[in-house]
Amino acid sequence: MYGSLGEIVSRIVENTDLEKTKVENMIKEKESEFSGLISPEGAAHIIAKELGLNLLQRMPKDLKVENILSGMNTVNMTGKVLRIFEPREFEKNGKKGKVVNLILADETGQIRMSLWNEQVKAVEEGQLEQGKVIEIINGYTKDDGMGGCELRLGRSGQLKLSDKDIKVQSGAVHSMKIRDLSPGANAEVRGAMVQFFESNPFYYVCPKCENRVTEGKCEEHGEVKPKPVLVISGIIDDGYGNIRVVFFREQAEKVLGMDTKKAYKITEEGKDLKPLRENLEERLGLEFRLRGRAKVNKFFERLELVANQIEEIDPEKEAKAILNNLKEKN
Numbered sequence: 047m048y049g050s051l052g053e054i055v056s057r058i059v060e061n062t063d064l065e066k067t068k069v070e071n072m073i074k075e076k077e078s079e080f081s082g083l084i085s086p087e088g089a090a091h092i093i094a095k096e097l098g099l100n101l102l103q104r105m106p107k108d109l110k111v112e113n114i115l116s117g118m119n120t121v122n123m124t125g126k127v128l129r130i131f132e133p134r135e136f137e138k139n140g141k142k143g144k145v146v147n148l149i150l151a152d153e154t155g156q157i158r159m160s161l162w163n164e165q166v167k168a169v170e171e172g173q174l175e176q177g178k179v180i181e182i183i184n185g186y187t188k189d190d191g192m193g194g195c196e197l198r199l200g201r202s203g204q205l206k207l208s209d210k211d212i213k214v215q216s217g218a219v220h221s222m223k224i225r226d227l228s229p230g231a232n233a234e235v236r237g238a239m240v241q242f243f244e245s246n247p248f249y250y251v252c253p254k255c256e257n258r259v260t261e262g263k264c265e266e267h268g269e270v271k272p273k274p275v276l277v278i279s280g281i282i283d284d285g286y287g288n289i290r291v292v293f294f295r296e297q298a299e300k301v302l303g304m305d306t307k308k309a310y311k312i313t314e315e316g317k318d319l320k321p322l323r324e325n326l327e328e329r330l331g332l333e334f335r336l337r338g339r340a341k342v343n344k345f346f347e348r349l350e351l352v353a354n355q356i357e358e359i360d361p362e363k364e365a366k367a368i369l370n371n372l373k374e375k376n
């Protein structure tokens with residue numbers, strides 16, 4: 047806050063090309079205009095306002111999702127809650143913690159947000175629901191380790207319900223043929239997994255902040271007990287074309303048909319991957335509907351899809367749905 051007269055004057059000088067004496071004179075004139083009814087500070091505030099400076103608020107304006115990058119310290123944005131995942135509990139150093147992930151969207155795209163511990167209450171107590179528009183004040187972003195970024199609320203962060211009407215870009219998630227995908231497209235494709243790659247399906251994150259750990263150490267929390275997280279990649283084919291697709295975390299669990307805990311257990315904590323590979327082999331040929339973002343893998347110089355939503359297709363259910371649809375039409 048810029049309270050004192052001196053501070054306000056220097057703020058005005060900093061942000062305009064007016065000289066200090068000129069600003070002081072303008073303030074005096076304003077005071078006399080109000081016949082001494084306002085203080086010099088009050089007059090200075092009015093001058094600042096007339097010059098288009100907002101002294102009370104130093105906040106940068108709202109960002110759009112398409113302009114949010116990882117590593118930003120101050121992110122203010124307004125978005126619609128497209129999806130809320132199940133809150134998860136975890137334990138660290140004997141203390142219980144909670145985390146919940148959300149997908150927020152605006153006119154320009156979608157972003158994942160995570161709320162931690164006390165912040166999860168908003169979801170549990172029902173203030174925060176799917177479809178609501180929320181305002182994020184003083185958020186920050188982190189690399190999510192999946193080629194994107196994740197929004198979080200810091201200590202000074204705030205989350206408020208907003209009555210703004212937001213046109214979400216969900217219309218931009220088109221159901222597409224794989225051969226029509228282009229870089230940056232948010233798309234839904236449907237196809238069968240025709241191959242899984244043999245790369246290591248586990249990577250390790252810090253149990254406190256979920257950042258990747260290197261040699262058992264988190265940049266922020268030092269030595270921690272690394273938590274295994276799943277990453278699975280393979281090729282999906284829709285009969286018209288195919289593409290490499292990468293599944294992280296919950297998405298990888300769905301492809302595998304098994305949660306991370308179990309996968310870690312059957313592989314003897316990641317030491318013997320054979321049982322997991324056998325499991326994946328059994329999953330070959332299964333059909334999935336998945337949403338993701340197409341991007342160029344710089345290493346391989348080819349397009350790949352990073353899945354952010356995936357659903358196994360039950361052929362029987364699908365057939366019934368089609369039949370029902372036909373009945374309704376007739």
Ligand SMILES: [Zn+2]
Pocket residue numbers: 252253254255256257264265266267268
């Ligand atoms: Zn950490």
